[in-house]
Amino acid sequence: MVIKRMALAAPVAGVLLGVLDFVWIKFVPAPFGGLGNSIAVWAVVAFLLTFRNRWSLVVSVVGAVVCLVVAVPFYYLAATVIQNDDLSNAYNSTALLWMGLGVAAGAVFGAGGAIARTPGVPATTAAAAMAMPGAVLFAEAVIELRRIGDPSYGAGELIAYAGILIALGLIVTALVATSWSRRGLVLLISLPLTAIGYVLLSLTGFR
Template identity: 65%
Template sequence: MTIKRNVVVVAPVAGVLLGLLDFVWIKYVPWPFGALGNSMAVWATAAFLLTFGSRWSLRAGVTGAVVCLVLAVPSYYLAATVIQDDDLANLYNRNAILWMALGVVAGAVFGAAGVLARTPGRLATVASAMPGAVLFAEAVIQARRIGDPSYDTPGQLAFVAVLVALGVTATLSVARNRVTALLVALPLTAVGYALLSVTGFR
């Protein structure tokens, strides 16, 4: 019962803070670090860390991660309305609904991974490789933009370096078998790249 109450309180609070702080981060932190606020991989990693750091069951972890990411979307747009007078309709327009739908998927996958990564067993190493893999996958997407005249090449190179460094750091921080987890992250990166591409994030 305590764990269930914990999820009910922690997940919504985490979601509101994620959306609010994400917008503030984007608005005030300079490139390339500021670009992390627009990163799907960073939000997925946040869902992973939420459940990895909590003593929740698999079901509670998935539910909590989904609630966190879904609530983060309107919180983000509400912050934009308050801080820079954006249209309040952004909270529930088509884009917001799409991001919330993606939040359900990412929350389910990475929320489960966060629980499994701290649970002894064969899946722990694979699960602990997932934050790094999704960050590496986004790095690949950004790297493919290098040379495109629509993007600033030095800026893209810097952002790729930040994503890779963050992916390595995340993996080393959560994995018990660090080297193995980094190796497992490589094939998972290909899967993550394919999935991110399907969403149109490329």
């Protein structure tokens, strides 16, 4: 029964993520529109999908991967329908690269969402898992702030977008942690995870 629910929920979530992400990019102005191009936001979606559904670890990983992989072609399909982009974008080398990143992000953040809600997990381990969505948002904010001074970007827009990412990181931390003491621990753990996330995001070329 759990696998059947995942087999329905994960691809539906992926379709919605891909389509709504393109619509967001297309119609929402900056700085909020930048969230549509955010790797971190997709990772948070994978985390929240498994955190909310309380699937087992294996089912969570599979579900999160399916969600993110399905989202990629549907993002490009939405672009084809809305602005007549080439349909081949849904399966070309760039799309396949993003699907590969979706597999990696889905495995990590899907597992994180499951561990954060698994009974019997040590408190520090659960807190570390809860810190993951906030940390990836904070890491992307650091990347944005480090662009200040680059003539290709406006400082005001970078600061505004980074502020949005930080605010979302705080909000998602408040949502997944159940008490103020736990939230404080989660935020503390998110500091080293932010540094790790910054390095990993940089390795993907997202900078």
